[in-house]
Amino acid sequence: MRLHVPALLAISLALASCGQPVNQPVNQPVVGLPAPTAPTPVLEADTGADSLDSQGLPSAGLASSTYGKPVSVKNGTLHAGDKALFPFGFYHVSWMSTPATRKRDMLELSAAGFNTMTASVINDDDDAHYGEFLDAAAQARMYVLSEGVLPGTLPKLVNKPAVLGWMVADDCNLQYTAAQVQARGDAVRALDPSHPTYAALFTSYDNSHPDFFGTTDMMGNMSYPVGPGDSIGSTYDMERLSVVNSQRSGSVPIANLQAFSWGTVPGHDTSARMPTPAEVYNMTYQAVGAGVKGVLYYTYLDSYNSVRRSPGVWEMVKSIVPELAKVSPVLLGAEPQFLDTNNGLIHATAWVYQGHTYLLLTNVSDTLAQPVYVPLNALKPSKLKPLFSGRVTSGVKLNGSVLGGTLAPLAANFYQIN
Known part of the structure; x- marks a missing residue:
């Protein structure tokens, strides 16, 4: 991994370097499906101590x-x-x-x-x-x-x-x-x-x-x-x-x-x-x-x-x-669970570990806030607690078992949700 070149040059320079292809598909929001309405916010993010802290895991x-x-x-x-x-x-x-x-x-x-x-x-x-x-x-x-x-x-x-x-x-x-x-x-x-x-x-x-x-x-x-x-x-x-x-x-x-x-x-x-x-x-x-x-x-x-x-x-x-x-x-x-977000620019992954569920949301758009709509029925969410102080931006809330709102450009938010 000494030098890395774009894939269009990779064939001619293969003995010296490598790189990332430039012609792959760009993630886009799902087309042809109605945009779901974000739920009415009912649960703000909880700022109390989370279960990872209470387990005494390394900080x-x-x-x-x-x-x-x-x-x-x-x-x-x-x-x-x-x-x-x-x-x-x-x-x-x-x-x-x-x-x-x-x-x-x-x-x-x-x-x-x-x-x-x-x-x-x-x-x-x-x-x-x-x-x-x-x-x-x-x-x-x-x-x-x-x-x-x-x-x-x-x-x-x-x-x-x-x-x-x-x-x-x-x-x-x-x-x-x-x-x-x-x-x-x-x-x-x-x-x-x-x-x-x-x-x-x-x-x-x-x-x-x-x-x-x-x-x-x-x-x-x-x-x-x-x-x-x-x-x-x-x-x-x-x-x-x-x-x-x-x-x-x-x-x-x-x-x-x-x-x-x-x-x-x-x-x-x-x-x-x-x-x-x-x-x-x-x-x-x-x-x-x-x-x-x-x-x-x-x-x-x-x-x-x-x-x-x-x-x-x-x-x-x-x-x-x-x-x-x-x-x-x-x-x-824990095994990651990859959740449907109905938006190709928003990724959601959940882990169930020692009786608690953790959720990571990422917005891969570097310019636009993106709508978030993530049904969490199977995970039975009960709260929305940021794991990392100062990292989580506002805009995402929990209404019953559905997470909705908007996520800022390039946001990456980690939560405990039950």
Whole structure:
């Protein structure tokens, strides 16, 4: 995932880069059906303490209490020991930096509360000392997906607590066949059968590359719409495809989300911009609502980008850490239910966890408020309680078993509803 180009250029540049297709359908409200009338508001959002708070679940940081326990994949979810793990962090294209920079950035990510990063070996000398980096990551309680470790070195690292797994192929559907990715994964499994393997690809609405799912234990799927011209709502579509294919294969779906500017990448439109903080927040919860089991942003650092050059985006992603720490038990411990909204620009996902129901609403329009009409009869809602202070905008209310009103552009609202 070094460089990423729009799909129209992917064929000619396939050996060097990959990207997000630009010709997929844009989500639109359902046409031909009468717009339902929003119900009369009767229940305002409750601001009291929610059940997640009362359960004493973590309010900040995603470091697992079982850090250092064996990492495995169970039922399409990562586990550290017996505890489910939601990896949340960044790509780090380390071979474009130095060992000192890689360690510095790892410590900064850990200090911000992230629990996972990718990292790569820089050269043969670095390979010989890579275990020292993993030891430093363990002290910071950071998990690492490593790339480029030489076969003679990898077996010496398998007992390092920081090892989350091994990245065996990047931009994989542009550079390899599914059989080749499988072979690369098998070669790593022969060296270390105790840790998961990981690869990353891009999909299109027309071809989700299902044959690649199952070639590794975890599969990353990219959504980088700001710049190539895709709608921001393509993130939900791409990650839903990834989740469906992962469920069929038993692999862990990881969202690779945009935190870089195409405009800094050579050969691309220099006017392309960085996503705004609101767009990054919205894309993150689109992916969560699609059912992913982890998020890695591209990128903390490569030769052309650093998220730290965009303070607004950096502060935004840091602010998401305690939110995901709070809801990750729900995301990992319950199956998502995808609800009908009668509006292609509004997505609604519910989870029933430990006797309570949680609802995520996202508006993928970046310009217009959208009508919300979500029947919740089967979920038996009794209240509308925002989970994250300061995030929820007004406009959505509960009338009996129906949720209605309007959702602001790029809003992503998480509620407890009973």
